[in-house]
Amino acid sequence: MRTIIFATAIRYLTPLFLIFSLYILLRGHNHPGGGFIGGLIGSIAFVFHVLAHGSDRTVNAYFRVKLYSKGKPDDDTPPEHMWRLLSANTWNRLPNYPQPEWRYHIVRLRPAYVMAIGLFLAASSGLLGLFQGMPFMTSWWMEAEIPIIGALGTPLLFDAGVYLLVLGMVLKMIFTMSKE
Structure with missing residues (x-):
């Protein structure tokens, strides 16, 4: 049908x-x-x-939901990482910030x-x-x-x-x- x-x-x-x-x-x-x-x-x-x-x-x-996250660079503290991640997403990727790989997790209900x-x-x-x-x-x-x-x-x-x-x-x- x-x-x-x-x-x-x-x-x-x-x-x-x-x-x-x-x-x-x-x-x-x-x-x-x-x-x-x-x-x-x-x-x-x-x-x-x-x-x-x-x-x-x-x-x-x-x-099924895909949750995306970015890996955290090892030399950043959590507040620095959050600020850089926010600024990279807001201002179209800062060139001096190393962009880590996108990771995703699939969550199934x-x-x-x-x-x-x-x-x-x-x-x-x-x-x-x-x-x-x-x-x-x-x-x-x-x-x-x-x-x-x-x-x-x-x-x-x-x-x-x-x-x-x-x-x-x-x-x-x-x-x-x-x-x-």
Whole structure:
């Protein structure tokens, strides 16, 4: 089912699915919705992207980040190195500063890590009430309200954990099934 029409449509629909899933997540503590359905809607974006482009391209596009850094010359102290690096990047490379090689590290966000972060968030939202001398999973709300979202509290933290847990679980299933 890899047609050019489907691939083009998914390129535009993936960000819309993700934005809508975050909207459902954020409105879930006051209205129907929340972490579970938001996570399912967010995972639909990646399911369609895998169907349109394959799992390798989806992982490369959304779950792999290249972090670039420059090597530090041995004779510089850290403040001198930072100033020279800043000035070299700002003023188009100073000629008297030796330019070290660019190094990069690839960081991949695996679905198991997403699940672990989600489980940690959901469990830690219950511990906040416990630290205040209340029963486990007692909700705690901030006094200030954000205009569109409303009041923030531990139910939103719990929903965010469930969101990441569901998203990671569906991603793990999809990436595993697409490899076979």
